[in-house]
Amino acid sequence: EVQLVESGGGLVQPGGSLRLSCVVSGITLSDHSMDWVRQAPGKGLEWVGRSRNRAESYSTEYAASVKGRFIISRDDSRNSLYLQMNNLKIEDTAVYHCVGLIMDVWGKGATVTVSS
């Protein structure tokens, strides 16, 4: 069974940084592209970005709203995916899900609150 477990959420001031982690089990992470999807309170789903698999050189894609501020990385040896979030804005407040979109596997999410 594939499981994704996020951690690292919390309260941060505008302009601050936060790093989310996602521990992946049940698959060989290097074989899979992985995504981050967020959902602001009471709002819809927003795709944040993707880290492609080793065969695709771990290349990344980002939503326009986070490009230049967020960085997706991974450590396959630790079965982990990361989301480094810099220069956070109030509108980044959301639950952030680690997702294997192709497999349709979702983590329960980590809550990020950006507030002064």
Added chain:
Amino acid sequence: DIQMTQSPSAMSASIGDRVSITCRASQDISNNLAWYQQRPGKVPKRLIYDASNLESGVPARFSGSGSGAEFTFTISSLQPEDFATYYCLQHKIYPRTFGQGTKVEVK
């Protein structure tokens, strides 16, 4: 970016009703569209992939159709467990984009 316009944003329906939701893409996405169901407090679950293919284990009352820029998701006979929010997602081009969601509520 491709904009996905989903309608309606909310609807009220009764058990046994036929329910349809539409997603329009701002450009041709072929059949690169999926439909998700999200129940309150739960993570989304994909019901339909490649516009019209039913995920394994998903009841046959759910269906999807369309290609190019216009897509329809249908529940043929609404059941109590179907009251939820539904989203479309285009995966033709980056960035991926979701529709705004359709909340199906009890009438």
